[in-house]
Amino acid sequence: xxxxxxxxxxxxxxxxxxxxxxxxxxxxxxxxxxxxxxxxxxxxxxxxxxxxxxxxxxxxxxxxxxxxxxxxxxxxxxxxxxxxxxxxxxxxxxxxxxxxxxxxxxxxxxxxxxxxxxxxxxxxxxxxxxxxxxxxxxxxxxxxxxxxxxxxxxxxxxxxxxxxxxxxxxxxxxxxxxxxxxxxxxxxxxxxxxxxxxxxxxxxxxxxxxxxxxxxxxxxxxxxxxxxxxxxxxxxxxxxxxxxxxxxxxxxxxxxxxxxxxxxxxxxxxxxxxxxxxxxxxxxxxxxxxxxxxxxxxxx
Amino acid sequence: xxxxxxxxxxxxxxxxxxxxxxxxxxxxxxxxxxxxxxxxxxxxxxxxxxxxxxxxxxxxxxxxxxxxxxxxxxxxxxxxxxxxxxxxxxxxxxxxxxxxxxxxxxxxxxxxxxxxxxxxxxxxxxxxxxxxxxxxxxxxxxxxxxxxxxxxxxxxxxxxxxxxxxxxxxxxxxxxxxxxxxxxxxxxxxxxxxxxxxxxxxxxxxxxxxxxxxxxxxxxxxxxxxxxxxxxxxx
Numbered sequence: 001x002x003x004x005x006x007x008x009x010x011x012x013x014x015x016x017x018x019x020x021x022x023x024x025x026x027x028x029x030x031x032x033x034x035x036x037x038x039x040x041x042x043x044x045x046x047x048x049x050x051x052x053x054x055x056x057x058x059x060x061x062x063x064x065x066x067x068x069x070x071x072x073x074x075x076x077x078x079x080x081x082x083x084x085x086x087x088x089x090x091x092x093x094x095x096x097x098x099x100x101x102x103x104x105x106x107x108x109x110x111x112x113x114x115x116x117x118x119x120x121x122x123x124x125x126x127x128x129x130x131x132x133x134x135x136x137x138x139x140x141x142x143x144x145x146x147x148x149x150x151x152x153x154x155x156x157x158x159x160x161x162x163x164x165x166x167x168x169x170x171x172x173x174x175x176x177x178x179x180x181x182x183x184x185x186x187x188x189x190x191x192x193x194x195x196x197x198x199x200x201x202x203x204x205x206x207x208x209x210x211x212x213x214x215x216x217x218x219x220x221x222x223x224x225x226x227x228x229x230x231x232x233x234x235x236x237x238x239x240x241x242x243x244x245x246x247x248x249x250x251x252x253x254x255x256x257x258x259x260x261x262x263x264x265x266x267x268x269x270x271x272x273x274x275x276x277x278x279x280x281x282x283x284x285x286x287x288x289x290x291x292x293x294x295x296x297x298x299x300x
Numbered sequence: 301x302x303x304x305x306x307x308x309x310x311x312x313x314x315x316x317x318x319x320x321x322x323x324x325x326x327x328x329x330x331x332x333x334x335x336x337x338x339x340x341x342x343x344x345x346x347x348x349x350x351x352x353x354x355x356x357x358x359x360x361x362x363x364x365x366x367x368x369x370x371x372x373x374x375x376x377x378x379x380x381x382x383x384x385x386x387x388x389x390x391x392x393x394x395x396x397x398x399x400x401x402x403x404x405x406x407x408x409x410x411x412x413x414x415x416x417x418x419x420x421x422x423x424x425x426x427x428x429x430x431x432x433x434x435x436x437x438x439x440x441x442x443x444x445x446x447x448x449x450x451x452x453x454x455x456x457x458x459x460x461x462x463x464x465x466x467x468x469x470x471x472x473x474x475x476x477x478x479x480x481x482x483x484x485x486x487x488x489x490x491x492x493x494x495x496x497x498x499x500x501x502x503x504x505x506x507x508x509x510x511x512x513x514x515x516x517x518x519x520x521x522x523x524x525x526x527x528x529x530x531x532x533x534x535x
Contacts, residue, residue: 168402175388175399182386185350186451187374187403 008140013262014255019146020230021254022153026208027231028238028246029157030201035240036177037197038089040100044107046228048084049205050221051111052077053213056206057124066127066214074206081202085195093191115221123218129211149211156207157247160200173197226273230257233276236283239293249291253279301363303328303487304349304378304455309357310511311341311348318344320511321357326455329485331477333498333519335532336508342491343383345508346457349373349489350380362454375403379453383460385444389433393424396432396443400450410450417446420476438469445476456480458490462497470494474501495532499523507532 027045034042052073059069088107092099130148134141164170176183176193183190212227213219230253238249253276260267260275267275283290302325311319319341326332336342347353349366350373359366367373373380379400380386387396397417401410418425421442427435432443441461448456458477462470478501480486492498499505499519507515507528515528522528 168398171391171395171398172402175391175395178388178390179386181352182382182388183399184370185352185374185380185382185386186399186447187371188399189371 009262010259011140012142013258015142015146015150017255017258018251019143019149019254020258021234021251022150023208023212023227024231024234024254025153025247025250026156026204026211027227028235028250029160029243030204030208031231031235032240032243032246033197033201033204037173037194038100039097040104041232041240042198042201043101043104044111045201045205046224046231047108047111047115048077048081048202049209049212049227050224051115052080052202052206053126053209053219053224054115054119054124054221056210057126057213058119060127066129070129070207070210073210074203077206078199078203080199082195082199084202085198089194089198090191093194112221119221121220123220125218126210126213126216128214145215149215152207152211156204157243160204161243169196229273230254230276233279235290236280237290239290241294242290242292245290245292302326303330303362304366304489305358305360306345306349307358307360309345309348309355309359311344311353311355313353318353318511319348319355322506322508322511322513324506324513324516326487326489328454329481329487330504331481331488331490331502333502333505334489334491334508335495335498335505335528336514337531339510340508341511342508343459344511346380346382346459346489346491349457350378352380352382374451377452377454378457379448379451379455380457381444381448381459381461383463385440387432387440387444387447390431392429393432393435393443394428396447397424397450400447401452403451409452413450413452417449421446437464438466438473441465441469441473442476445473449480453486455487455489458488458492460491460493462492462494470497477501495528496523 027049030045031041034040055076056069056073059072060066064072088103089100092103128145130145133144135144135147164174172183172188173193173196176188176190180190208227209224213223216223231250234250234253235246237253238245238247257272257275261269261272304326306322306324308321308323309319310317310321322345324345334342334345344353348355349359351366351368351370361376361378364376367376388399397414401413404410423439424443424446427439432440435443461473465473474497477488481488490498490502499522502519504517505519505522506513507522515522515525
């Protein structure tokens with residue numbers, strides 16, 4: 001049987017996969033941030049991103065354009081994340097990892113419920129962030145939206161990296177995550193660096209939610225849940241304690257799932273979440289530390 | 301008035317009473333040693349000062365009560381080099397040094413101290429980009445000291461600096477401490493297992509036994525003290 005590969009189609013699907021993967025990457029980096037600071041996966045990360053997206057949607061209903069709403073929402077999410085840590089996490093700061101994890105699961109349901117209570121359950125739609133026209137590169141039509149999302153994702157990760165690598169505060173946050181005891185002795189207010197980590201992670205979630213919502217066409221209060229799963233799979237694949245690993249893992253997962261959905265007809269869109277779960281399972285069985293991680297997940 | 305004064309300081313870890321009310325002082329520009337067997341409360345004395353253990357009693361530094369949070373203690377001018385050195389193994393030498401200056405706002409002063417520190421410890425200048433965890437034990441002890449100095453402290457707390465180091469390296473380390481004390485008037489409170497070395501390098505010393513001060517006095521006198529000699533110097 002003669003089998004002609006449609007390379008233009010493959011290129012399009014790879015770019016679309018990188019676009020989804022970029023969104024997972026932002027959320028995955030938020031996971032890593034909180035995991036490194038507190039040793040806990042924040043299960044509410046996706047719902048917080050959903051809540052931020054609904055705040056932005058409300059702004060767009062009151063005359064804000066997409067990008068002004070984006071900026072306001074990301075800043076508000078940063079402040080909200082800090083406030084949330086002070087109120088909800090601070091009281092259990094010294095409790096076991098399991099306790100904190102359960103608190104974040106509780107937070108998942110509270111935030112989800114609050115969003116249903118504040119915004120009616122009808123689906124919403126978000127104005128587009130980027131032009132919906134295609135752009136031709138080397139004769140292949142790509143979606144400007146996909147390229148824009150990839151750009152925003154990479155830019156977000158780059159800004160975060162610069163912050164952690166080159167600023168005094170970023171260095172203090174890394175130190176506090178590595179060794180809280182020694183950090184306190186050098187005068188770092190560790191409790192505040194954790195709050196700041198929550199602020200950054202929540203702001204990252206807002207970026208992820210605001211990138212994810214417009215291409216969906218319509219979304220409701222549960223729209224971040226599959227994305228949370230993909231981001232988690234990406235982070236596990238790359239290594240939950242490695243930001244670079246989480247980014248690479250998420251991008252790879254985005255491309256893999258997209259190609260799988262497109263070219264393996266029986267997977268389609270229905271089994272994508274199952275495929276992501278399979279990735280988590282295989283990684284945890286074969287290489288628990290992930291591709292770039294250093295510590296295996298052995299907490300009990 | 302002493303720079304640091306402890307009056308009736310007690311500390312406990314849960315049910316374990318580690319300090320049972322000790323009085324201790326360090327004068328400005330003085331090197332003071334704390335000796336004692338394992339579990340006598342030497343490390344706890346330092347931890348009590350830097351508030352990494354819960355305390356009762358009075359702790360006064362430069363005329364003010366010592367704050368009861370470690371991050372605040374660092375800000376009043378007390379630098380603590382803890383057991384195990386407390387360097388950040390995964391971070392570079394450069395990053396460790398910059399972290400030392402975290403509490404300072406005087407950028408120009410920090411820059412000057414950074415350059416001076418690298419001159420004092422040439423090996424650290426050489427390894428500036430290396431992760432601290434890749435350094436040898438002696439180099440790590442130098443880094444721990446250098447990082448504490450970046451804080452520009454008035455009082456330096458050293459916990460067992462000789463632990464796990466070759467005698468030659470230990471001697472060099474104490475020589476540097478002596479230099480800092482003479483040239484810059486740095487006050488030092490050092491906890492040490494190696495009693496002969498500690499007594500030789502300090503002006504005064506305290507001997508702790510089960511959480512209390514058993515003997516205190518000038519180091520030169522303690523070197524001749526009957527029971528100190530038998531218990532800690534071994535002759």
